[in-house]
Structures are given as C-alpha cells and as structure tokens.
Amino acid sequence: QATDTLAREGPSSPSYDWFQTDSLVTIVVYTKQKDITLDSVIVDHQDDSFRAETIIKDYSYLINIGLFYRQCQLISKEDVTHDTRLFCFMLPPSTHLQVPIGQHVYLKLTITDTEIVKPYTPVSDSLLSEFKEPALPNNKYIYFLIKIYPAGLFTPELDHLQIGDFVFVSNPEGNFKTSQFQELEDLFLLAAGTGFTPMVKLLNYALTNIPSLRKVKLMFFNKTEDDIIWRSHLEELTFKDKRFDVEFVLSAPISEWNGKQGHVSPALLSEFLKRSSDKSKVLICICGPTPFTEQGIKFLHELNFSKDEIHSFTA
Ligand code: FAD
Ligand code: NAD
DSSP: OEEEEEEEOSSSOOEEEEEEOSSOEEEEEEOOOSOOOGGGEEEEEETTEEEEEEEETTEEEEEEEEEOEEEEEEEEEEESSSSEEEEEEEOOTTOOOOOOTTOBEEEEEEETTEEEEEEEOEEOSOSSSOOOOOSSOOOSEEEEEEEOOTTOSSHHHHHHOOTTOEEEEEOOBOOOOGGGGTTOOEEEEEEEGGGGHHHHHHHHHHHHHOTTOOEEEEEEEESSGGGOTTHHHHHHHHHHOTTEEEEEEESSOSSOOOSEESSOOHHHHHHHOOOSSTTOOEEEEEESSHHHHHHHHHHHHHTTOOGGGEEEOOO
C-alpha cells in the first residue's frame, strides 16, 4: 500500500527491500557504506508515514514511505437522508484504483492550513445496480455515503465542496477478505447508522458471487426512520432476491413505529440470527459506532458464535 521514494545525494546508489510478518515490517537499506552507527540514523514514524535517513560522510540517504493520495474531482452530490449524502468523485484519468470489498480509503482536505484525514468506505452507486467485477472494471468513479455532522471537523468542509472541487483519496486499507465467504450459507449483517457503508458492496458481492449462499439478513439500527439510508433500495432488494431480508431497529423513533425498537441486545440478536440449518456456515459482519460494535461482539460471543464467524469493521 505504501509508496516510497528513495532519495540519494551520495556517491553510490542505495537500494532497499523489505520483508514483513503480520506485526512487523523490516526495511533494509543497502548503502554500501561501512560503520553506520545509531548516531547517523534518523527515523520518524508518524501516523501512516515512515521516514528513515542515514547521514554518512556528509551524504544523506533517505527513504520515505507513506500513504499515497491522488486528487479526485467532485462530480456530483445527492441527498440520501436529511444528513447523509452520496458523493461521486472522479479518479484522475491515468489512475486505476478498485477498492476491495470491505476496505476503506482516507479522504484528505486542507482545512485552515492543516491537513485533515478521515477514513471512508466506498460504496456502489446504488444497491440495486447489477454488480459484476468485469475483467476491465469501470473504475473511473468512486462513491461514498457520508453523514454530515454540523459540529464535525471534516464533514462540514466536505459538504461545502463545489462540483469540480478536489479531494485527496488514499490507497485502500482493511482486513476483510472475500475468502471469508467461501462455502458460506448464512450471511448476517449488523449495521448502525453509516456503519451500513461496508455492507453495500458486501451485500452485492455475496448475492452475486457466492453460489452456496442461502440467506442474507441485514439488521439495520438507526435512531429514527428518517435516518435510514437507502431504505427503499433495501426494501426493493427483498423483492428482487428472495434470499435477502432486512429488519430495521430504531433507538429513538419520533413517530409511531411498529417495527423493532431499542439498542443492540442479546434478545434482538438471538431472535435474528437463525441459521438456515443446524450446521450451516455463517458469517456475521458488524459495523457502527464503537460502543455498538463492542457490545454487539460481546453479545455474539455470549450467543456462542466463534471468532471466525464474526467480522467487525473498525479503523
Ligand atoms: P468529528 O469532528 O469527528 O465529530 C463527529 C461528531 O462527534 C460531531 O457531531 C461532533 O460534534 C461530535 N464530537 C466531536 N468531538 C466530540 C467530543 N469530544 N465530545 C462529544 N462529541 C464530540 N462515515 C461516513 O459517513 N461514511 C463512511 O463510509 C465512513 N466510513 C468509515 C470507515 C472507517 C474505517 C471509520 C473508522 C470511520 C468511517 N466513517 C464513515 C466515519 C468518519 O471517518 C468520520 O469519523 C465522520 O465522518 C465524522 O467526521 P467529522 O470530522 O466530520 O466529525
Ligand atoms: P447514530 O448516532 O445515528 O446511531 C445509529 C445507531 O447506533 C443508533 O440508533 C443505535 O442503535 C446505535 N448506537 C449509537 N450509539 C450507541 C451506543 N452508545 N451504544 C449502543 N448502540 C449505539 O450513528 P452514526 O452517527 O451514523 O455513526 C456511525 C458510526 O459508524 C460512526 O461512529 C462511524 O465512525 C462508524 N463507521 C465505522 C466504519 C468502519 O469502521 N469501517 C464504517 C462506517 C461507519
């Protein structure tokens, strides 16, 4: 994921390589110089950037690794709920970028001279658009469903962008793997608020590409009916694909509401998470505000779902 630049101002060209385990990346810089001591090495590791410099005999060898950002242009912005919008950005013409299912990118804006970076999960342009991963994907546009928080740091600025303005988009990150879908029979999605965003591509992918799949159920937690993202798309999808079902749960309904109410709870989950058969292979994906996700995971363990059967989306 990282991009790198290797600068040299010395007589012989340095080269480098790296190796990595799950928890450690070792970068080896070959300087062709002897007697390098700790005094001649400067290393900085901040957020997602890594910089190492060695100064040898008045020459400096520099390796700089950080997230790569490309500038993307705002093409359209559409209201989805009272506070959530669908943003469409165009990638630069020479860029090929297909964000893997379940992964997020970072958006960067400079706000009063400070670079602000926040993670967002790309979605498809619609829940109902035919989902394929063609050999030559149409990767010109990248879509986001983003909730605007009036007192937030980043989202009000994003909301103020005009069509034609630019935002920086990083490389993707995340640890979801579509191999988790192999032989899957029951897929349960637990989403709260904008925690729905990773579920969009997941849903499309699973319904289109996993022949073993028997059931896909989404339990969607929101405060009020007005907060439900793409409600009509979801309801339409239940008609389009009989394997799919959705249940809305409201924590603070304003008007009369005949559906489920409350926060995530063992009672709600045990009723919802019915396997299609005793030994069916299940995956439960969960995403939302941190307390929601943490409580949800705890309840899932109490209901005897194993670690391998749960995938949580977090930063
Ligand atoms: P912030 O400044 O972070 O504030 C958010 C809210 O909290 C505001 O209402 C603010 O008033 C309040 N607040 C801030 N600080 C405090 C405080 N100290 N005490 C009390 N309240 C406070 N969001 C999406 O909309 N779509 C996505 O697809 C999406 N994907 C994500 C993917 C990942 C991996 C993660 C981790 C998050 C994702 N998010 C997504 C959330 C997103 O990254 C931002 O957190 C969100 O947009 C809020 O950013 P902000 O700077 O506007 O608000
Ligand atoms: P929200 O405040 O509108 O709440 C939606 C629902 O979440 C509520 O109705 C309630 O059921 C539940 N909830 C909220 N607070 C809770 C608490 N303290 N305990 C238990 N349940 C609670 O949600 P929002 O403003 O749309 O926020 C969505 C959150 O999802 C953000 O925090 C965002 O960072 C996160 N998110 C994470 C990822 C990711 O990690 N990949 C992706 C997208 C969104």
